[in-house]
Amino acid sequence: MNNIIPHTFQVERKDRNALKGHSSFVCWFTGLSGSGKSTLASLVEYKLHEEGVHTFSLDGDNVRGGLNNNLSFSREDRKENLRRIAEVAKLFVDSGEVVIASFISPLESDRKYVKEIIGQEDFLEIFVDTPIEICEARDVKGLYKKARAGEIKNFTGIDAPYEAPVQPDMEIRTEEADPETAAKNIVEFLKTKLENH
Ligand code: PPS
Secondary structure, three states, X not given: OOOOOOOOOOOOHHHHHHHHOXXXXXXXXXXXXXXXXXXXXXXXXXXXXXXXXXXXXXXXXXXXXXXXXXXXXXXXXXXXXXXXXXXXXXXXXXXOOEEEEEOXXXXXXXXXXXXXXXXXXXXXXXXXXXXXXXXXXXXXXXXXXXXXXXXXXOOEOOOEOXXXXXXXXEEEEOOOOOHHHHHHXXXXXHHHHHHHO
């Protein structure tokens, strides 16, 4: 970038981490619409918060409604959506927070890009593995019905792709574990990262 010279501040990430008493990183939930990402993210954040961990949640509601309200669900706009989110998440990591991010993030290449922006060592990927038949049967927001009727275009899983992660750090099969148990397991996993980071 031309003529952009970052300033070095006296208080650094390590100082914020020391003050907060834990490391900071991004826990990134990926999965289909209706897979249970936000439900799990909310439970995980609540449990971490209860234990005194500084957290912040990023998800479609607080990002696509504001910062990214000019973006559609085309392939290019999804990439830009995720790029901006990754940059925001990186800032929060620098601020010392554990970021809980829940986005469909359907393409392997885009998730790789997100991981590169945030930094591999600060990124944990959790695949919320719920089959499309179940997401569609739940259809909490009525979006699958609209997508089937052709009222929504580029709907993930219907007429836009979802590429399952090949090697996620953790995979949650929501058919097999209730949300409470799944959230507990995720928190146990995150705790090792909080201590050893
Ligand atoms: S992405 O693919 O990562 O950029 O998507 P994301 O920012 O997570 O936004 C997903 C939420 O947007 C709603 N929605 C759609 N999802 C998928 N495809 C299309 N075309 C679409 N249009 C609107 C939907 O409510 C998603 O929320 P979740 O929580 O995933 O159900």
